[in-house]
Amino acid sequence: MSSQADGKALRRDAAENRQRLLDAAATVFSARGLDVGVDEIARVAGVGIGTLYRRFPTKDALISELVRQVLEEFVALANEALSAPDGEGLEQMLYGSGTLLASNRGCLSRMWSDDETTILRDEYRRILFELLARAKQHGRIREDATDADLDLIFWSVRGVIATTRGVTDTGWRRIMAVMIAGLRPGADNLDAIPMSAQHVAQIMDQLWAR
Structure with missing residues (x-):
């Protein structure tokens, strides 16, 4: 006993x-x-x-497990956002993701390049793009917003979070608010074409190769 x-x-x-x-x-x-x-x-x-x-x-095993844990939080946050009413889940997800990134800024460089967490990344992106579709259906986001636009928003916010380390933990929220405002219906027409899925895939491959 x-x-x-x-x-x-x-x-x-x-x-x-x-x-x-x-x-x-x-x-x-x-x-x-x-x-x-x-x-x-x-x-x-x-x-x-x-x-x-x-x-x-190994140190690499520690980092990989930390990244896996963070991405599990991303997926949980995304699933929670699916239950938000009236297409509000996308904004909930965007701000929630920024908070998670800011809280785990030390492993940002490995978030999208860790071989052990591909399934979690894919699930997160699948839900994110479903949230975008729902936001469009409820008129919260402009019809010409694309999956690639969301990728660029996240990469931009990631850059702000990384470069403001040691100065502010919340500066990214202003940039996120500006970008969400630009996604609203009724904003000026965009005279630039969206990034293609092929370009997104190429950028992802470059990130994962680092």
């Missing part, structure tokens, strides 16, 4: 240590970027370096 209880405690401790390491990695990477050493992550998590390597054999 004692052995079984000890085993359960050990598993619980291991799970808690693992999550502490992921939380510490998110904090340290957000503040200092991905170049920081794993010894600093172990220190912030309050565990030994041996414990870190038992949970994550």
Whole structure:
């Protein structure tokens, strides 16, 4: 009986240590970027370096798991937005995504290039484009807005979040509001053609190759 209880405690401790390491990695990477050493992550998590390597054999494995966890949050947020009424889910998703990106800015460079999370990325994008269709149906977004426009919005906001690190955590919200205003029906006609799906795929391939 004692052995079984000890085993359960050990598993619980291991799970808690693992999550502490992921939380510490998110904090340290957000503040200092991905170049920081794993010894600093172990220190912030309050565990030994041996414990870190038992949970994550390489730094890359730690980053990949952190990215997976963040993308799971993106998918959960997207699914929640599907239940928003009157086509409001897209705006809910855009602002929610910005908040998630700002909270995890340390791993932005790996968000769309991690080989282990392709399924999660694809699911997130599928729901996002469904939200765009619903927003159009309810007259909240202009009819000529495209999937590629949403991609560019996210890449733009990602750039703002990355470059304002250490200065502000909320500056991206103003830019998001400006871009959403430009997506509203009744705005001026656009005299530039949208980016093609082929261009989007090419850019994604370049991002994933980094």
